[in-house]
Amino acid sequence: MFVAEILKTxxxxxxxxxxxxxxxxxxxxxEQRRVxxxxxxxxxxxxxxxxxxxxxxxLASEGPAALGRPVSAYMTEKVIVAxxxxxxxxxxxxxxxxxxxxxxxxxxGRLVGVVSIGDVVxxxxxxxxxxAESLRTYIAx
Numbered sequence: 105m106f107v108a109e110i111l112k113t114x115x116x117x118x119x120x121x122x123x124x125x126x127x128x129x130x131x132x133x134x135e136q137r138r139v140x141x142x143x144x145x146x147x148x149x150x151x152x153x154x155x156x157x158x159x160x161x162x163l164a165s166e167g168p169a170a171l172g173r174p175v176s177a178y179m180t181e182k183v184i185v186a187x188x189x190x191x192x193x194x195x196x197x198x199x200x201x202x203x204x205x206x207x208x209x210x211x212x213g214r215l216v217g218v219v220s221i222g223d224v225v226x227x228x229x230x231x232x233x234x235x236a237e238s239l240r241t242y243i244a245x
Contacts, residue, residue, distance in 0.1 A: 107195060107209055107219060108188035110227050116217035118208070120145045121154065123176035127162050130154050130175045141206035143218060144179045150208055150215055152179030157205075185210045186219055192231075196224055 119137045121130055123144050133142055134156065141155035154175045162170035162178040170178070186195055186207040199207065199221055209217040 105192045105227055105231055106188065107186050107190045107192070107217075110192070110219055110223050111188065111209060111217040113227070114219075114223050116209075118143055118215055118218050120215075121175060122146070123151050123179070124174045126172055127159065127175060127178065128171040131159060131171070134159075140220065141218070142175075143208050143215060144175055145215070148214075150183055150185075150210070152176070152181045153183055153206060153208065154179040155206060183208060187211060188216065192224060192227060195219065196228070199224065 119133060119139055120143045121133060123146055125133075130142060134140070141153050143150055144152040144154050152175075158175075158178045158180065162173070166173070184198065184202060184204055184207060186198075186209045188209060188211050195207065199205065205221045207219050208215055209219055
């Protein structure tokens with residue numbers, strides 16, 4: 105299975121914010137959108153990823169004052185991305201090795217989706233279930 109197939113199933117909605125949005129504003133977005141991360145875009149450029157982990161890091165380092173600071177102060181700037189034609193196994197390895205839970209999906213320099221570790225696990229389970237059903241059908245055959 106490839107990243108494009110995961111996006112086809114889950115959809116390619118991407119929730120973005122600007123680098124100057126406050127941490128409090130980003131927290132509201134995370135809660136309203138019911139997601140664990142937001143892609144930070146400066147115009148058409150992906151500038152970073154702001155996740156629940158970044159919120160925790162901000163509060164741990166500065167306390168409540170962090171809520172008024174911009175997400176650019178805490179976002180992950182070195183963005184690791186995926187491409188639609190990548191196999192799911194490569195994605196799983198990258199996410200596990202780097203301890204990343206959300207990857208923006210880029211195609212020709214354009215943001216086309218986001219894949220979470222939950223999306224990858226769900227796709228893996230569905231793939232294994234389909235293989236098991238195929239084997240049962242073959243054996244019963």
